[in-house]
Amino acid sequence: MSRANDAHIARYRTMRRIRTFEERVGELFLKGESAGSMLHLSIGEEAVVGLTDHMRDGDTFTTHHRGHGIFLARGADPARMLAEIGGRGSGYCRGKGGSMHIADRGLGHLGANAIVGGGIPHVVGAGISARNAGSDAVSVAFFGDGAMSQGILYEAKNMAALWKLPVVFCCINNQYGMGTRVDRSAGHRDFPARATAFGLNGARADGAEVEEVFEAAQDVMDGARNGRAGFLEIDAYRFHGHARMDKSPYRSPEEEEEGRQRDPLARARNRIGDDITLDRIDDEAEAEMDKAMEDAIAAAPPDHASMFEDVYAEGTPPPRPQRERLMDILGESA
Amino acid sequence: MTTTYRDALRQALVDAMEDDDSVILLGEEVGLYGGAYGVTKGLLDRFGETRVIDTPISEPGIVGAAIGAAMTGLRPVAEIMYVDFAGLVMDQLANQAAKSRYMFGGQIGVPMVLRTQGGTGRSAAAQHSQSLEAWMMHVPGLRLAMPGTVSDAYHLLRDALRQPDPVCFIEHKGLYTLKGEIGPEPDAPWGQPAIRRKGTDLTIATYSRMLQEVLKAAEALAPSVEVEVIDLRTLNPLEDEVLMDSVRRTGRCLIVTEAVTTGSVASEIAARVTEQCFDWLEEPPLRLGGEDIPVPVAPALEAASIPDATLIGETARWLVTREAPSWAA
Numbered sequence: 256m257s258r259a260n261d262a263h264i265a266r267y268r269t270m271r272r273i274r275t276f277e278e279r280v281g282e283l284f285l286k287g288e289s290a291g292s293m294l295h296l297s298i299g300e301e302a303v304v305g306l307t308d309h310m311r312d313g314d315t316f317t318t319h320h321r322g323h324g325i326f327l328a329r330g331a332d333p334a335r336m337l338a339e340i341g342g343r344g345s346g347y348c349r350g351k352g353g354s355m356h357i358a359d360r361g362l363g364h365l366g367a368n369a370i371v372g373g374g375i376p377h378v379v380g381a382g383i384s385a386r387n388a389g390s391d392a393v394s395v396a397f398f399g400d401g402a403m404s405q406g407i408l409y410e411a412k413n414m415a416a417l418w419k420l421p422v423v424f425c426c427i428n429n430q431y432g433m434g435t436r437v438d439r440s441a442g443h444r445d446f447p448a449r450a451t452a453f454g455l456n457g458a459r460a461d462g463a464e465v466e467e468v469f470e471a472a473q474d475v476m477d478g479a480r481n482g483r484a485g486f487l488e489i490d491a492y493r494f495h496g497h498a499r500m501d502k503s504p505y506r507s508p509e510e511e512e513e514g515r516q517r518d519p520l521a522r523a524r525n526r527i528g529d530d531i532t533l534d535r536i537d538d539e540a541e542a543e544m545d546k547a548m549e550d551a552i553a554a555a556p557p558d559h560a561s562m563f564e565d566v567y568a569e570g571t572p573p574p575r576p577q578r579e580r581l582m583d584i585l586g587e588s589a
Numbered sequence: 590m591t592t593t594y595r596d597a598l599r600q601a602l603v604d605a606m607e608d609d610d611s612v613i614l615l616g617e618e619v620g621l622y623g624g625a626y627g628v629t630k631g632l633l634d635r636f637g638e639t640r641v642i643d644t645p646i647s648e649p650g651i652v653g654a655a656i657g658a659a660m661t662g663l664r665p666v667a668e669i670m671y672v673d674f675a676g677l678v679m680d681q682l683a684n685q686a687a688k689s690r691y692m693f694g695g696q697i698g699v700p701m702v703l704r705t706q707g708g709t710g711r712s713a714a715a716q717h718s719q720s721l722e723a724w725m726m727h728v729p730g731l732r733l734a735m736p737g738t739v740s741d742a743y744h745l746l747r748d749a750l751r752q753p754d755p756v757c758f759i760e761h762k763g764l765y766t767l768k769g770e771i772g773p774e775p776d777a778p779w780g781q782p783a784i785r786r787k788g789t790d791l792t793i794a795t796y797s798r799m800l801q802e803v804l805k806a807a808e809a810l811a812p813s814v815e816v817e818v819i820d821l822r823t824l825n826p827l828e829d830e831v832l833m834d835s836v837r838r839t840g841r842c843l844i845v846t847e848a849v850t851t852g853s854v855a856s857e858i859a860a861r862v863t864e865q866c867f868d869w870l871e872e873p874p875l876r877l878g879g880e881d882i883p884v885p886v887a888p889a890l891e892a893a894s895i896p897d898a899t900l901i902g903e904t905a906r907w908l909v910t911r912e913a914p915s916w917a918a
Contacts, residue, residue, distance in 0.1 A: 315661060348693050351691055356693065359696065376650050376653020377654075379653065380657025380659065380661065381661045384657070384661035387639050411650055414650055564695065568698055584865065
């Protein structure tokens with residue numbers, strides 16, 4: 256088997272693990288085991304793997320609220336992710352962040368963000384850190400088409416270009432900001448043009464074709480590693496609603512049918528053509544994610560006392576619980 | 590050696606930058622221009638443009654970049670020229686900087702300092718004269734320091750640059766030329782108020798520039814009314830035992846701020862004093878703050894919109910002796 260094909264299969268595997276993971280997130284919700292319903296699935300957007308495959312140890316990134324797949328592609332443990340999504344103490348953030356705020360400093364994940372565009376400028380700072388340290392690390396901001404309408408993106412793009420930082424802005428355009436299709440939110444839909452207008456290396460790739468994303472991302476990531484900030488739009492389709500409760504009444508079944516034809520997994524499978532290998536990968540992903548979900552469901556909720564931890568750094572006094580204050584004012588000895 | 594509040598701040602930055610290569614400055618006009626109020630003058634020449642970074646006029650971007658830098662090993666000092674621009678940066682400040690450590694389960698701290706300045710005194714009108722510390726004090730996760738003396742300008746900024754969590758450091762535009770000495774040690778540990786004047790009849794709690802007005806008023810009232818003056822120094826953390834001890838001794842508490850009174854830090858302090866000193870109080874804790882209006886530009890109106898030594902003195906005497914000022918007779 257050729258080396259190119261090995262890489263294609265590896266990317267298929269990552270994409271399959273993402274999709275199966277997201278399906279389990281949906282099940283976790285249906286079982287009543289998730290913390291809330293603010294769960295945003297990235298099914299249909301798995302070709303982001305074409306970019307993350309260019310990332311290395313030491314690179315950092317921030318994501319939007321639909322970032323499960325990106326984090327998995329960067330090496331996350333699905334059991335700890337599902338535990339976090341389930342609000343368990345063994346989750347990545349001790350059950351304090353959940354689906355929309357997963358992070359792991361060790362894997363370079365500086366945080367998923369639930370404010371549209373909120374995490375984007377952090378990669379500028381990470382870029383300054385990398386530059387000042389003389390490292391070749393790149394920092395990547397992942398966000399959706401919704402963030403293309405946030406002013407902070409343009410401040411960050413300008414700074415990244417001005418200071419020649421090793422930074423990449425990756426817009427995963429799934430066509431929808433919640434229920435608003437991109438043609439109802441953008442006056443001019445050429446997003447890479449907005450990047451090149453700021454002096455960035457701007458590119459677009461078809462999100463149905465992971466290998467096309469991989470090729471486009473090569474130039475963008477290489478450029479960033481050499482101080483030319485970049486932008487990549489991955490043109491995809493959000494297969495499901497905005498969050499778990501959303502049945503997408505704002506779009507037609509015909510449109511969804513057509514959108515789901517743009518399936519990066521099905522396309523990769525057809526191109527690779529090795530059904531035996533790919534079936535085995537699918538089975539392995541099912542088994543892995545089943546086990547991860549079992550582990551997450553079995554995990555204990557966080558300690559009540561942990562609620563007051565992590566507001567401030569360890570070693571500084573934590574916030575005072577209300578009951579303690581009440582006892583001081585109203586208690587017998589007061 | 591006598592110096593100024595402005596020079597003390599600059600000295601704190603220089604010393605911190607000499608001690609620690611990870612300290613960087615970024616903000617509008619911090620480099621070539623030397624800072625809108627001259628605090629960072631000369632630092633670009635001294636430390637170079639990788640550590641003193643002039644930014645575009647992009648306040649949310651400045652704070653956001655500082656957050657990312659802090660998450661990845663630097664210790665940035667982001668400057669927002671006027672605290673009034675907090676309206677632009679509150680997402681990055683309150684939703685990002687303040688919450689990252691908590692949301693991410695303690696993994697990712699944001700050891701940055703946001704330097705800014707506020708307050709009246711330069712006829713800078715409604716969008717360049719506010720005192721917005723209550724906005725920051727309301728957000729768990731944000732530290733908040735407001736130096737009112739030359740020595741604190743130095744020591745609180747040094748302390749702020751040693752904190753593991755984000756600190757809003759709010760200077761007062763009316764204090765930059767204040768003269769004084771930098772003490773060899775801070776007047777109190779980080780998080781604790783300092784007693785600036787001893788007294789027995791009334792406790793006045795204050796911070797930032799109002800400290801200077803309160804001290805003037807206290808001198809003028811003595812010896813008939815002896816005021817104990819407590820400088821809060823930091824509003825988060827705020828270990829308030831020093832204040833409560835004082836109120837329990839004097840039985841009276843006046844809280845003086847420049848910020849508009851409604852929903853203010855003074856309101857929070859009054860609530861704490863009420864809860865913790867109720868049985869010792871001779872009078873209700875009283876707030877004396879800015880009028881509940883935007884700051885007007887006309888110098889006479891601007892000055893009249895905030896307390897001064899005269900009004901503080903009149904109010905203090907009224908509270909202690911029940912002797913009403915002439916305007917209340």
